[in-house]
Amino acid sequence: MFDKIECEVFGLSTTPSAGGAYALLLKEIDGSRRLPIIIGSFEAQAIAMVLEGIKAPRPLTHDLLKNMIDNLGARVVEVVISELVENTFISRIVIEVSGLTNEIDARPSDAIALAVRVEVPIYVSEQVMEVASFTPEKDSATEPRIPETEYLSDKNYFDPDKNREGLKTKEARISALQNILREAIENEDYERAVKIRDEIKKLSSAN
Numbered sequence: 001m002f003d004k005i006e007c008e009v010f011g012l013s014t015t016p017s018a019g020g021a022y023a024l025l026l027k028e029i030d031g032s033r034r035l036p037i038i039i040g041s042f043e044a045q046a047i048a049m050v051l052e053g054i055k056a057p058r059p060l061t062h063d064l065l066k067n068m069i070d071n072l073g074a075r076v077v078e079v080v081i082s083e084l085v086e087n088t089f090i091s092r093i094v095i096e097v098s099g100l101t102n103e104i105d106a107r108p109s110d111a112i113a114l115a116v117r118v119e120v121p122i123y124v125s126e127q128v129m130e131v132a133s134f135t136p137e138k139d140s141a142t143e144p145r146i147p148e149t150e151y152l153s154d155k156n157y158f159d160p161d162k163n164r165e166g167l168k169t170k171e172a173r174i175s176a177l178q179n180i181l182r183e184a185i186e187n188e189d190y191e192r193a194v195k196i197r198d199e200i201k202k203l204s205s206a207n
Contacts, residue, residue: 003126004080009051009116010034012044024109026124033133035081035124037089043109045191050116052194057185062113069118073097079111080123084132177203 010027022044026035039047046062049055059067069076074097083090091108094101106114115122124133181196 002082004082004123005033005126005129006030007035007122007124009047009112009122012048024112026122028124028129028133033129033135035129035133037081037108039107039109043107043113046113047109047116048191048194050113052197054185054193054197062110062117065114066117069095076114076118076120077101078121078123079106079115080125081108081111081128082125084128089128089132 005028007026011025013023024037024039077094081091089108091111092103093106177200
């Protein structure tokens with residue numbers, strides 16, 4: 001058995017040096033250490049969608065996994081990132097069914113995408129934290145968190161300024177953006193949908 005540290009998803013950002021992958025940043029809840037994990041774009045999108053409150057019109061892969069677990073009468077207890085082997089994180093999904101506990105090997109990105117859907121704790125072993133985490137020089141409460149993630153700021157997905165021309169009121173802009181948001185969700189363009197939703201929130205809260 002090993003000591004495990006409860007963590008939360010703290011942010012997502014692009015990693016240009018990693019061929020279009022993304023960096024998922026975990027933060028220990030009772031401390032300031034951060035653990036960066038490189039994940040794929042699909043998994044990053046799957047995690048961001050839940051944290052942004054965006055629901056897909058049809059179940060995505062991790063939604064399907066959650067539904068299968070629920071329908072089989074099992075429940076996810078927790079996910080644990082337990083080891084770092086040759087620069088690869090090893091994680092397990094802990095499931096309980098009929099009073100028995102079982103551990104399923106999984107990539108950290110998939111385990112965390114499931115964890116945020118079923119709302120269970122995310123743990124990292126102390127050994128992994130000691131080897132792979134870092135402590136920021138200045139731990140600020142204002143440090144960017146989801147949903148203010150860098151990878152969602154790509155204006156190739158959506159440029160609000162292009163849609164403001166000819167719209168005379170804030171209400172009209174919001175209405176137009178809501179239509180675009182629905183279209184993006186229907187087309188399963190979720191990164192664009194998140195960007196549009198952020199713009200709607202900004203307009204709605206503006207004086």
